Amino acid sequence: MNYENVLTTCPYCGTGCNLYLQVLDKEIVGVLPCKEHPVSQGKLCIKGQSANEFITHKDRLKKPYIRVNGRLKEASWDDALGLVAKQLGKYGPSELAALSSAKSGNEDNYLMQKFTRVMLKTNSVDHCARL
Ligand code: SF4
Numbered sequence: 306m307n308y309e310n311v312l313t314t315c316p317y318c319g320t321g322c323n324l325y326l327q328v329l330d331k332e333i334v335g336v337l338p339c340k341e342h343p344v345s346q347g348k349l350c351i352k353g354q355s356a357n358e359f360i361t362h363k364d365r366l367k368k369p370y371i372r373v374n375g376r377l378k379e380a381s382w383d384d385a386l387g388l389v390a391k392q393l394g395k396y397g398p399s400e401l402a403a404l405s406s407a408k409s410g411n412e413d414n415y416l417m418q419k420f421t422r423v424m425l426k427t428n429s430v431d432h433c434a435r436l
Pocket of ligand 1: 315316317318319320321322345348349350351352353354
């Protein structure tokens with residue numbers, strides 16, 4: 306049996322509490338608060354306390370889906386991203402906007418604003434924490 310606590314950042318909001326994922330034989334089995342972190346100081350809200358549950362939840366989406374005749378069908382990443390690119394290509398910069406998420410990491414949010422400004426050629430990018 307191999308057990309370790311892996312330090313990471315809670316994914317649920319922009320507060321950025323730190324927590325330990327309890328890993329048993331390469332499977333995440335629980336969450337512990339991190340006493341040393343200056344924000345969370347050994348505490349987690351209810352979302353942080355259950356931050357591991359979505360990882361193995363039965364309803365978690367792991368593959369892309371495309372709606373065909375009103376029904377979702379499993380698709381390849383190439384097909385799903387190709388459809389997104391095709392749909393985005395139908396609109397100009399003044400018709401497009403992007404909304405990012407506090408549940409994503411800083412790096413993901415940086416990429417979203419970069420994609421929006423460089424590829425979609427619009428500054429209409431925002432973040433759910435401001436809504
Ligand atoms: S533990 Fe709660 S307050 Fe802290 S980052 Fe997670 S969701 Fe936000």
